[in-house]
Amino acid sequence: MSELEIITLALSLILGLSMAQMLSSVALAFRARHECRPHWIPLTWAVSIFLFHVQFWFSVYDLDSIVPAWTWDWFGPILLLAVLLFLSGAVILPSRERDLAEGLLGDFESHGKYALVPISFYLAAFIPMNVRMGMPWVSAANGLDVVLVCLAGVAILTKRARLRTAATVLFPIVQVWGVLFVWSSPGS
Numbered sequence: 001m002s003e004l005e006i007i008t009l010a011l012s013l014i015l016g017l018s019m020a021q022m023l024s025s026v027a028l029a030f031r032a033r034h035e036c037r038p039h040w041i042p043l044t045w046a047v048s049i050f051l052f053h054v055q056f057w058f059s060v061y062d063l064d065s066i067v068p069a070w071t072w073d074w075f076g077p078i079l080l081l082a083v084l085l086f087l088s089g090a091v092i093l094p095s096r097e098r099d100l101a102e103g104l105l106g107d108f109e110s111h112g113k114y115a116l117v118p119i120s121f122y123l124a125a126f127i128p129m130n131v132r133m134g135m136p137w138v139s140a141a142n143g144l145d146v147v148l149v150c151l152a153g154v155a156i157l158t159k160r161a162r163l164r165t166a167a168t169v170l171f172p173i174v175q176v177w178g179v180l181f182v183w184s185s186p187g188s
Contacts, residue, residue, distance in 0.1 A: 007078075026043075052088075056082070085122055
């Protein structure tokens with residue numbers, strides 16, 4: 001087994017657990033749809049977080065061409081990024097039926113919005129990681145990360161429903177634009 005295969009296995013376990021948690025939560029919410037009011041805001045954030053999981057998972061395979069040697073100073077930050085993704089995926093949607101009593105939006109207001117904290121740290125941590133992989137500090141990828149951190153921050157901190165709605169609508173639009181046009185290289 002090569003170093004990349006071992007590293008990919010560790011990261012895949014972390015990401016796979018998180019993705020399974022999110023998918024189980026969606027299934028739980030669907031099964032309780034008559035007792036629990038579904039809402040598009042937490043589901044939109046869950047889809048965005050899920051997309052980051054998939055994007056990260058595929059980008060790991062390209063890292064072998066960038067990383068000169070797999071040492072802890074490379075693996076540690078990449079492992080931290082995977083853990084941040086795990087935390088965001090584990091918190092975004094309720095995982096127990098009793099947590100669905102207040103509906104998906106109520107749970108998001110109480111607990112789920114805090115999933116946006118680790119996803120914000122994930123995006124912010126990618127900025128120095130991009131630089132380490134050869135990207136300039138001022139780049140489209142780093143600028144996009146800053147925009148997404150700001151949008152997540154608005155969604156976490158605001159009490160205004162219209163502002164949270166605007167941030168929730170803009171975040172996946174900016175994210176998909178980034179996936180399609182900006183983050184085409186592995187470290188982005």
